[in-house]
Amino acid sequence: MFIETPKAQVTKSKEETFNFLNDLSNFRQLMPENIDKFEVLNENRFLFALKGMPEIVLEKKxxxxxxxxxxxxxxxxxxxxxxxxxxxxxSEQSEVVLSFKGEFNAMMAMMIKSPITNFINTLSTNLGKI
Incomplete structure (x- = not known):
């Protein structure tokens, strides 16, 4: 499954935008309003949970x-x-495209496509506000 957001316009240079995203604690600002939990585990990992969803740990790959x-x-x-x-x-503006790529069975993909699309679109929209 592959989902891609429209380009988010960010009023920061490419370097500033990268540095903002590279500091995982900044992802709290990008999360949807229905965030239930957010915790930076270390400089390379953070955990989050949306209301009614299981906790997910993301790490820099x-x-x-x-x-x-x-x-x-x-x-x-x-x-x-x-x-x-x-x-x-x-010099003071960049664009960010977020893409989600996962390998799921057809049933799982059908169940999560809409929530994942909404989630990454929210991240992208909020990124345009930083």
Whole structure:
């Protein structure tokens, strides 16, 4: 399953945007209003839970400074990645496209597609507000 958000316009340079996303504590600002729990476990991992959903631990998987940050599920039960691709628009403006990629059976994919789409769209919308 692959889901991609529209480009979010960020009024920060490409480097500032990357640094903002690379500091996992900043993801609290991007979370939906129905966040139930958010905790930074270490510099490479954070845990979050939305109301009525199980806790998910995300960890940094890969990074290309100022261009891309890849977060992935720490659990092998639900293997997925959340990738932020950052491009420069101007000296003080950048664009970010978030993409979700996971391998799920058809039943699971059908159940989670809508909530995941809403979740990453909220992250993207909130990223445009920073």
């Amino acid at each position: 890969e990074q290309t400074p100022f261009d891309q940050l890849v977060l992935g599920a720490a659990s092998e039960k639900l293997p997925f990645t959340l990738t932020a691709d950052i491009s420069e628009v101007g």
